[in-house]
Amino acid sequence: MLDWLPYPHDFSAQLRDAVRADSAAERVGRLIALSQYRLDFLQTIQLNRAMDTILLQAGEVLPHYRLAILGSATVEHLAPAIRVAALRRQLWVDVYCCGYGQYRQEIMDPGSALHRFAPQTILFSIATMHAVPAVEPAATADEVDRLTGGVVEDLKSLWRRARQDLGAAIIHQTLLNVTEPLFGSFDRLVPGSPWRVVERLNHFLAETASAEGVSLLDIARAAQRDGQDSWFDAARMLQAKQEIAPQSAPMYGELVARLLGAHRGKSRKCLVLDLDNTLWGGVLGDDGVTGLVLGQGSAAGEAYLGVQRYARQLKERGIILAVCSKNDPVAAEEAFSSHPEMILKRSDIAAFMANWDDKAQNLEAIAGQLNIGLDSLVFLDDNPVERARVREALPVVAVPELPDDVSGYVRRLADAGYFEAISFTMEDQQRASQYSQNVERESMRGSAQSVDEFLQGLQMFVQYGPFAAVDLPRVTQLINKTNQFTPTTRRYSAEQIANYLSTAGTINLQFRLRDRFGDNGLVSAMLMLPVEGAAGCIEIDTWVMSCRVFGRQLEYEAMNIAVETARCNGIREIIATYIPTQKNSVIRDLYPKLGFRAANLPNQNPEASRWSLLLSEYIPCATHITREVRRP
Amino acid sequence: MTAGEVLKSFTQILRDLLGDDSIVLSPSTRRIDVSGWDSFNYVNFVVAVEMKFGVKFGVAEVESFQTVGEIVQRTLALLQASPR
Numbered sequence: 001m002l003d004w005l006p007y008p009h010d011f012s013a014q015l016r017d018a019v020r021a022d023s024a025a026e027r028v029g030r031l032i033a034l035s036q037y038r039l040d041f042l043q044t045i046q047l048n049r050a051m052d053t054i055l056l057q058a059g060e061v062l063p064h065y066r067l068a069i070l071g072s073a074t075v076e077h078l079a080p081a082i083r084v085a086a087l088r089r090q091l092w093v094d095v096y097c098c099g100y101g102q103y104r105q106e107i108m109d110p111g112s113a114l115h116r117f118a119p120q121t122i123l124f125s126i127a128t129m130h131a132v133p134a135v136e137p138a139a140t141a142d143e144v145d146r147l148t149g150g151v152v153e154d155l156k157s158l159w160r161r162a163r164q165d166l167g168a169a170i171i172h173q174t175l176l177n178v179t180e181p182l183f184g185s186f187d188r189l190v191p192g193s194p195w196r197v198v199e200r201l202n203h204f205l206a207e208t209a210s211a212e213g214v215s216l217l218d219i220a221r222a223a224q225r226d227g228q229d230s231w232f233d234a235a236r237m238l239q240a241k242q243e244i245a246p247q248s249a250p251m252y253g254e255l256v257a258r259l260l261g262a263h264r265g266k267s268r269k270c271l272v273l274d275l276d277n278t279l280w281g282g283v284l285g286d287d288g289v290t291g292l293v294l295g296q297g298s299a300a301g302e303a304y305l306g307v308q309r310y311a312r313q314l315k316e317r318g319i320i321l322a323v324c325s326k327n328d329p330v331a332a333e334e335a336f337s338s339h340p341e342m343i344l345k346r347s348d349i350a351a352f353m354a355n356w357d358d359k360a361q362n363l364e365a366i367a368g369q370l371n372i373g374l375d376s377l378v379f380l381d382d383n384p385v386e387r388a389r390v391r392e393a394l395p396v397v398a399v400p401e402l403p404d405d406v407s408g409y410v411r412r413l414a415d416a417g418y419f420e421a422i423s424f425t426m427e428d429q430q431r432a433s434q435y436s437q438n439v440e441r442e443s444m445r446g447s448a449q450s451v452d453e454f455l456q457g458l459q460m461f462v463q464y465g466p467f468a469a470v471d472l473p474r475v476t477q478l479i480n481k482t483n484q485f486t487p488t489t490r491r492y493s494a495e496q497i498a499n500y501l502s503t504a505g506t507i508n509l510q511f512r513l514r515d516r517f518g519d520n521g522l523v524s525a526m527l528m529l530p531v532e533g534a535a536g537c538i539e540i541d542t543w544v545m546s547c548r549v550f551g552r553q554l555e556y557e558a559m560n561i562a563v564e565t566a567r568c569n570g571i572r573e574i575i576a577t578y579i580p581t582q583k584n585s586v587i588r589d590l591y592p593k594l595g596f597r598a599a600n601l602p603n604q605n606p607e608a609s610r611w612s613l614l615l616s617e618y619i620p621c622a623t624h625i626t627r628e629v630r631r632p
Numbered sequence: 633m634t635a636g637e638v639l640k641s642f643t644q645i646l647r648d649l650l651g652d653d654s655i656v657l658s659p660s661t662r663r664i665d666v667s668g669w670d671s672f673n674y675v676n677f678v679v680a681v682e683m684k685f686g687v688k689f690g691v692a693e694v695e696s697f698q699t700v701g702e703i704v705q706r707t708l709a710l711l712q713a714s715p716r
Contacts, residue, residue: 012648042648042680049651076672235691240675247683 001226001251004400004416006391008037011046019050027054028061028092033395035087044250048080051087062092067260068119068168069095070103072130073243081253088254089261090375100241101130107162115166121263122162123217123256124155124172127243131175132197137182139192144200152204159214169493171259172209174202174220176243178232213494215259215422219244222255225415258420264491265481268398268418269372271314272363274381275325275332275354279311279344280304281406284327284335295341303406308343310410315348318428319419320370320435322351324362324379329354350435359386360393370435371547373483373583378418380409425474427521434548437517455553455624458515462554463628464561467501467508467525475510475525478544483583485524485545485555487576487590492542497527505530507538507565511558513549513625523549524558528566528574536572550586556621559594563618575599576611595619633711635659638685638704645680649673659701685711 008014011034018030031054034047067082069075079095086093096117098106103124106114133147159170179194187193191200202220209216223231226248233245244252261267276283281293281300295301315321321344325332332354336346346352351369353362359381367374375396381387387399400416402409421428441458448454467475476494483489492500500506511524524545531537540562545555566574576591578584591611592598599612643657650668663669669677678694681687681703687710697703 041683042645045676046648046651077676235688235694236675236679238691239678239694240672242675246676246679 001230001248002038002254004412005036005038006401008034008039008043011037011039011043015046015050019053024054025061032087032090035084036391036395039084039250041081041246041249044084044253045080047084047087051083051092062090065091065093065121065260065264066117066119067093067095067121067123067256068098068114068117069123069125070098070106070114070162071125071127072101072103073125073127073237074100074241075125075244077240077242077246078125078244078249078252078256081249081251082256083253085250085253085257086260089257089264089266091257091260091264091266093257093260104158107158107165110165119166119168121260122166122168122170124158124170125244126155126173126175128175128178128198129237129243131201132194135192135194135197137190137192141191144191144197148197148200149204151201152208155205156208156212159212163495167496169263170212170214171217171256172205172214173217174205176220176223176228176232177202178228215263217255217259219252219255222251226251254417258417259422262420262422263480263493265483266375267420267481268319268378269376270320270322270350270366270370270378271311271413271419272322272324272366272377272379273311274379274383274386275323275327275335277382277406278380278409279308280335280339284331289331289335289339292335292339294339300406301341303409305341305343307406307409310413312343312348314419315432316429317419317421317424318431320350320372320432321348322353322366322370322377323349324353324359324366326356326359327354347436348432350432350439358389358393360390363390363394363397370438371484371550378413378416380413382406382409423473423477425477427474427477430519430521434518434520438548440517441515452624458517458552458624460513460515460552460625461628462557462561462625463512463514464509464558467497467510471510471522471525472497474522478522478525478546479542482544482546483581484547484586485550486543486584487540487578487587488542489579489581489584490542500527500529503529505538505569507562507569507571509558509562509565511554511561513552513554520546520549524554526558526562528562531575534573536570537575538566538569538571538573539575539577553621553623553625555587555590556594557623557625557627560620560623561627563613563615563620567615572615574613574615575601576613577608578611579605579608594621633708635701635704635708638707639700641684642681642700642704645684646677649676649680657700659699659704661700662698681707687711687714 014034018027021027021030031050076097079097082095083093098114106112131151133151135144135147162168163170175198177198179198181187182193183190187195190196206216231245231248236242236245273279281304282291293301294304311321336342351366353366363377367377374394378398379390382402390397391399398418400412402412445454448457472494476497480491507528509526510522512522513520527542528538529541531539576596595618596611596613599610601610603610639657643655647653647655655666663674685707687707
């Protein structure tokens with residue numbers, strides 16, 4: 001388990017040094033570094049305890065995030081692994097575990113410790129033995145559906161209650177199918193067999209979770225992958241009422257943290273591929289295009305095809321692909337265009353860096369070219385020296401350990417779960433081609449005489465309007481994934497956003513941008529909330545814009561539209577806040593640029609600045625973007 | 633492996649588990665002699681020992697162990713019984 005992470009060197013000494021480091025930032029930084037290693041069950045407990053010893057100082061360095069685990073069995077032993085895996089993603093999580101089997105009471109009782117804890121996310125960890133209804137082997141399919149459907153309906157009402165009363169995002173774990181064969185292989189054909197009943201429960205769970213916007217933690221799938229015995233140990237269930245065996249706790253924590261990370265925009269966005277002995281066998285510079293091992297007819301050649309096929313699938317679900325290789329650039333491009341067995345085409349690659357420079361430098365250049373953070377990159381390279389070098393120079397880039405043999409590359413990359421998703425939107429499907437279009441746009445920028453000429457030549461159109469129901473998944477994704485163009489960096493769940501929409505006086509706008517090279521999709525969203533006790537005044541609570549469309553004047557046109565919309569709603573003044581983070585300095589001057597004045601308003605955060613715009617003073621900005629009425 | 637070596641290894645496991653480097657186990661040590669060695673951490677200890685030595689204790693054994701020495705002896709017996 002966790003075998004994409006490298007083993008630590010002298011873990012105990014590193015841990016000791018970490019808690020003794022000079023400053024809080026240094027201590028937290030060292031613990032984050034340690035969390036990047038492949039830690040076993042005992043080391044995980046040790047790192048978790050070290051987090052506790054520096055708890056007080058850490059709040060200044062990383063924001064705390066509250067997770068409640070509502071378990072029907074013992075779950076306390078899972079908390080350290082969840083916290084360590086979250087730390088791996090630079091998330092500091094405080095965990096609350098409900099009393100054994102007390103989850104229902106704690107949700108219902110507004111005075112419970114759960115309510116006092118005020119979790120931002122609730123993880124329902126209901127053990128199979130507690131969820132399975134009593135079903136006779138002779139039960140008909142309809143009876144099984146009625147009983148299992150009833151169990152899931154009951155869970156659904158708990159989700160709704162928890163969401164409504166606590167305002168928390170919900171995660172529910174799938175059921176480990178730890179049933180023993182009753183009929184043997186025939187189990188699969190008998191509706192009332194224990195195995196079938198659990199499968200049916202998981203089926204309804206997935207259907208209902210999807211309809212309710214609940215994220216599934218698929219431990220059933222993970223147990224299938226790792227082997228049921230490593231996840232469930234009858235001895236532990238008997239001794240400590242643990243459904244999840246302690247040795248699987250690190251993986252359980254990793255799976256939970258992937259979801260927490262995905263909710264907070266921490267999933268990786270881009271796969272950067274080495275070429276020689278990663279995408280094909282052999283060394284291009286020595287063997288030439290015709291000498292490469294790639295394609296049908298050889299086991300190794302087919303294995304490299306497998307790597308390409310998986311990368312291609314990732315691209316189709318919205319992961320950006322890039323190349324970073326020590327190679328001659330012309331030869332590398334030629335291999336893409338002229339090798340007949342290549343599954344990946346040059347047009348699949350949004351950023352192509354083949355040269356003799358240091359790979360860490362090239363990765364920085366790739367992040368810059370794509371306008372995404374280094375912490376969005378995964379770097380796949382067969383060479384352990386290069387991997388170690390990149391980890392050393394750029395610790396925020398994910399660099400999976402690879403097995404010696406290429407036959408295991410795809411599985412290892414998949415196991416690492418870098419690209420965990422909680423939704424799959426139209427924008428995801430089109431993203432990769434949008435990045436390729438950006439490469440074309442940039443080459444046009446190079447030939448344009450001026451920025452103005454470039455922007456005019458793009459022939460941009462904006463479509464805008466209030467959020468429609470169909471926009472909500474993408475708007476939620478944008479609000480939670482955007483790290484740069486986000487003046488307040490507030491994160492909201494889909495249900496919170498839906499709640500705002502029904503709040504009187506709220507103005508919300510979404511913007512889509514297309515140009516002659518293609519449609520960028522929904523790239524910006526703005527949420528303005530009425531200011532209490534100040535009629536005619538509204539505040540920009542949240543405004544996000546995809547980094548793909550920076551530098552296209554969309555922020556100006558969006559503000560023109562926002563001001564007109566506000567005027568139609570009788571608004572006289574728009575208030576705005578800029579809260580600096582490590583990542584949003586690109587819009588430090590956003591509001592003054594748009595004509596806002598510094599406002600002397602109460603400020604909870606001393607770092608933040610407040611801004612005000614009197615609509616009577618607003619002068620619309622001329623842009624090269626034409627407005628379009630939204631298609632119905 | 634000798635009983636002394638197993639005992640030394642147990643001491644390290646319990647130190648790591650409880651975060652207390654002052655712990656020194658002897659064959660006669662009982663759980664109540666070690667601060668923080670509650671039932672939760674007893675299961676954790678059993679898991680860590682099983683993982684470290686590649687052995688598996690029976691559920692009845694785990695309930696019946698009175699002293700560290702008994703766990704050491706049982707571990708040695710399981711190690712000898714398992715094919716190398």
